Amino acid sequence: MSARIIDGKQVAKEMREELKVKVATLKEQGIVPGLAVILVGEDPASKSYVSAKEKACEEIGIFSDDNRLPADVTQEELMAIVEAKNNDPKINGILVQLPLPSHLNESEVLLAIDPDKDVDGFHPINVGKMVVGEKAFLPCTPHGVVQLLARSGVEIEGAHVVVVGRSNIVGKPVANMLLQKKENANATVTLCHTRTKDMAHFTKQADIIIAAAGRPNTVTADMVKDGVVVIDVGVNRVEDATKKRGYRLVGDVDFDAVKEKASLITPVPGGVGPMTITMLLFNTVESAENTLETVNN
């Protein structure tokens, strides 16, 4: 059996069409959702992520407020900008592109973002709400993973999900989301990491595997059962002399071999990646809708 490929670009496109409709409805009520993007310095990868986020905003009608700061900006100056965005009613979401230069205190900056505008879902208030099952902004990549599963018709309830990786931005939140007593959750979750003894023992039992280790071939065909659903979050560069840029991108899963046993699998690139920015747009629109609820109540 060869797996059906989950097309992340297509799912992302469908979600962005839905968001466009929501933005149009908000505009009829006088609200233009606004996302403030704060970029410090000239890191090429960060610049390209920020440009992609701004372009995605414009495509669905979100106002993108571009704040590019020099690499030597002081902590005080940066905190003042965050504070100004917290108090600006045109701004519904604030995104500080990470990593920040080393002279800046990243956690102090993230803590300063108003939790009601924390569309990255990294503020401890939102993390705490997520864990106890309250409404919160969910972090974008893990939420994208859940949407990919749900929109591909995967039965999450009752499934045994094995998550490989326990980072604060992917592994821990996706595990938390899937174990909630909620729709698109109710799974039995096992979380593996580098200290897990005999990881294959767990992955072989999995109905769904979510790989977020940041290492190629972490999940190989001998580690999975027939019919498994595989979501590969990993993005790794491997040398490839046949490519002009000298490398290609691969996930954490041995895609070619695992797809012969899986029922569904995401490719890298083109799987989880396109969902991350989509979920940022989703949170920004939700934040704008929340202001409407506040006005109406």
Ligand code: NAP
């Ligand atoms: P991270 O902070 O480096 O965390 C990696 C986690 O994987 C750690 O918990 C680590 O365990 C675990 N791990 C590493 N090697 C392992 C192995 N051989 N067996 C079992 N566990 C292992 O990485 P991250 O930020 O979560 O990102 C993970 C991957 O997802 C990266 O490739 C990243 O580029 C990608 N990513 C993609 C997107 C997207 O939009 N597509 C977004 C975010 C991240 P320990 O805790 O024990 O060290």
